Amino acid sequence: MGKSLVITSGKGGVGKTTTTANIGTALALQGKRVVLMDLDIGLRNLDVVLGLSNRIIYDIVDVATGRAKIHQALIKDKRFDDKLYILPAAQNAEKDSLEPEQVKAIVEELRPEFDYLILDSPAGIEQGFRNAVEGADGAIVVTTPEISAVSDADRVVGLLEQRDMVYPPRLVINQIRQHMMADGRAMDIDEITQHLGIDLLGIILDDDGVIETSNKGETVVMDPDDPASQGYRNIARRLLGESVPLMNIEQKKVGFWHRLFHR
């Protein structure tokens, strides 16, 4: 029986969809069967990030309303054998054309066939968020080292804790700029984790490769040398129960002689 996890953040633009795509890909690379569900009705882009948008024939609203069978709507990502599937959101349906019970029913139908079901929640805490959370056993809260993102994450954690899920919510801190964190201009990882009071699942460095690969319809995880990719791979391994130490984000200290001669 698969685990269902919702990826959520409250705030928009912190990298929910990118995180969904990359964690999903990383788990698929680890040999797990994964289905990614896009719940951002009306503004779908999980399919775009994975370069699968031209393969959409039916979407989650078609499934929920009985116009299509679930296996007609699932899109297989051929790059990962039989491991990675996505269930796309509807693009021209109303935002509230999906009900939490329908999402739950879809999750339960898919659960026996997959190891992981990852639900990509839309920004905000309205219907779309409630839909996504309803189907999930646990949550991954994505935030960035910015006060606005952390504040929204705090609100979301509060809402998640009220729901009494099987697994407690865990934190991913995304878009970390090493130099800003090193000289104290951005919020510290420990500071954020302590403030939110939930376990840290992983950190992702801000990296050009993330945007570059997603523009090509790929995920950064496919490139093993990329620093953001390592972050996502570590998250996947932690989800699978391995204990992986946190990545070292400190930049190399500039030595006395270096400073002396490289003014």
Place this chain on the structure above:
Amino acid sequence: MEAVTLKGRKSGFELQFRAASSIEEITAQLATLLARLSADTENTGEVEFVIETGDRLLDESQAQAIQQVFAQYPHFTIGAIHADVAAIAPLKARLAAQATHLVGGVLRSGQEANYSGDVLFLGTLHQGATLRTTGSIFVMGTVEGLLIAGADGAQDAIIAGDISKAGQIRIADTIEIIDKNTYGPETTSYINDLHVLTHGQTAGLSELRPKLFRKLEEF
């Protein structure tokens, strides 16, 4: 000029109503005509009339008035009521279904444009947008979204033009996912005899769909 004329045709009797006469005039003359006929044809059994209204379209109350006159003579029946003219709304719909629509502008992600008939597409169809029609689609603009031709199941619909950047095309119940760099700038997509969505050159369209070609020439 008589408002109502009785004519004998091979197929039977025909009553012609003069379009310029008022409906009161017609009913009055019809009443006297039928009264005379009834007296002449007492033992001939049932007689059926076809009514020709010419350039007049009878509305419901007018048709009822005519029927009331007929109701007095049980052996006279109305076979059909014909007019040389038709109501505007259904004609408009029929014309629209036959017309080639010129479609321009930008269709953005999530937007959907629906037509009946053929579409000459001159605009831009973004990824995530849908252009759907019951007829064929001729692409002259940029297409990155979803094209649906023969939306009501018309197997003979085609999609012609540049679909190299399109996401997906559908004709009737067939679907093809278009991968990048598969097609050149000029393709004609159609359903072949084996009910498979396939592609050819636009130059061969006249042999492929001669009916469509004749229709295009008529415009």
